[in-house]
Amino acid sequence: MSLTDDITTPSSAIPDPATPYQGDIARYWDHEARPVNLRLGDVDGLYHHHYGIGEIDRAALGDPADTEREKKVIAELHRLESAQADLLLDNLGDIRAESTLLDAGCGRGGSMVMAHQRFGCRVEGLTLSTQQADFGNKRAAELGIGEFVRSRVANMLEMPLENGSIAGSWNNESSMYVDLHDLFAEHSRVLAVGGRYVTITGCWNPKYGQPSKWVSQINAHFECNIHSRREYLRAMADNRLVPQAVIDLTPDTLPYWELRNTTSLVTGIEEAFIESYKDGSFQYVLIAADRV
Ligand SMILES: C[S@@+](CC[C@H](N)C(=O)[O-])C[C@H]1O[C@@H](n2cnc3c(N)ncnc32)[C@H](O)[C@@H]1O
Numbered sequence: 001m002s003l004t005d006d007i008t009t010p011s012s013a014i015p016d017p018a019t020p021y022q023g024d025i026a027r028y029w030d031h032e033a034r035p036v037n038l039r040l041g042d043v044d045g046l047y048h049h050h051y052g053i054g055e056i057d058r059a060a061l062g063d064p065a066d067t068e069r070e071k072k073v074i075a076e077l078h079r080l081e082s083a084q085a086d087l088l089l090d091n092l093g094d095i096r097a098e099s100t101l102l103d104a105g106c107g108r109g110g111s112m113v114m115a116h117q118r119f120g121c122r123v124e125g126l127t128l129s130t131q132q133a134d135f136g137n138k139r140a141a142e143l144g145i146g147e148f149v150r151s152r153v154a155n156m157l158e159m160p161l162e163n164g165s166i167a168g169s170w171n172n173e174s175s176m177y178v179d180l181h182d183l184f185a186e187h188s189r190v191l192a193v194g195g196r197y198v199t200i201t202g203c204w205n206p207k208y209g210q211p212s213k214w215v216s217q218i219n220a221h222f223e224c225n226i227h228s229r230r231e232y233l234r235a236m237a238d239n240r241l242v243p244q245a246v247i248d249l250t251p252d253t254l255p256y257w258e259l260r261n262t263t264s265l266v267t268g269i270e271e272a273f274i275e276s277y278k279d280g281s282f283q284y285v286l287i288a289a290d291r292v
Helices: 020-030 035-041 069-090 110-119 130-142 180-190 213-222 229-237 250-260 270-279
Strands: 100-104 122-127 149-153 166-172 191-204 241-248 282-291
Touching: 020 130, 035 069, 069 110, 069 166, 069 191, 069 250, 100 110, 100 180, 110 122, 110 130, 110 149, 122 130, 130 149, 166 180, 180 191, 180 229, 180 241, 191 229, 213 270, 213 282, 229 241, 229 282, 250 270, 250 282, 270 282
Parallel strands: 100 122, 100 166, 122 149, 166 191
Antiparallel strands: 191 282, 241 282
């Protein structure tokens, strides 16, 4: 079956059983049109809803007085967001063209397009938002890869996928909307034995003690529930996911936030990220795990 077979009439409602919370999240993303996401995506047509990593290319930014400065900053922020997705894909391991990958909480589908371009394989995306699924499918069709890249409105806690059918799966900044035990049970079910799971996420640091005031602000801003690093590792261990890499990306993401904080695209949450990364209460991590 081609991936496009059943995307002609995307569902406008979240499949049952939907909790009232999931309804809120679907509405949030259906109405989301922040310039910081759309203008960055317009740079090259890869639309991300995640943050960036890596060193700022100061030469690319040019002179602060340059009339084109804002445009250059946007291009640079976008480059760092794509670098983040590239790192996630680097950690999926050896993926073959005949494999199927899963993006759980796929947003507008930027990471899915990058995955197909890199591996040549099929990529299934799940999001609660009809707007996002439609956007992602339209974009894939425009790129001529609609046969390979499909977004669906579906709950990642009830994935519409067969047991063991997925070679690699990920959550790119989408695991803070769900219970981790329920989430990893589903990844574990759909992943083939030997398959790879990767997440990039913000998490609170158990060494700090409890979620800091900054973490609470981030939760309120995005209507989410940030988990601790310990919770990730425990929930993986309980669900046959064995970590192979845990990378602290906090120092790599700070330059992105500091640059973003200088633009007219600020959303008001920048200070909470910068301060919590600096006081050690919040961390940006990549965890890659094997399904055993
Ligand atoms: C911050 S965005 C990240 C989007 C994307 N991963 C990216 O990197 O651009 C969070 C995404 O998680 C999705 N999401 C949240 N809870 C979900 C659930 N229970 N099932 C499916 N998707 C969910 C939202 O619909 C949204 O697309």
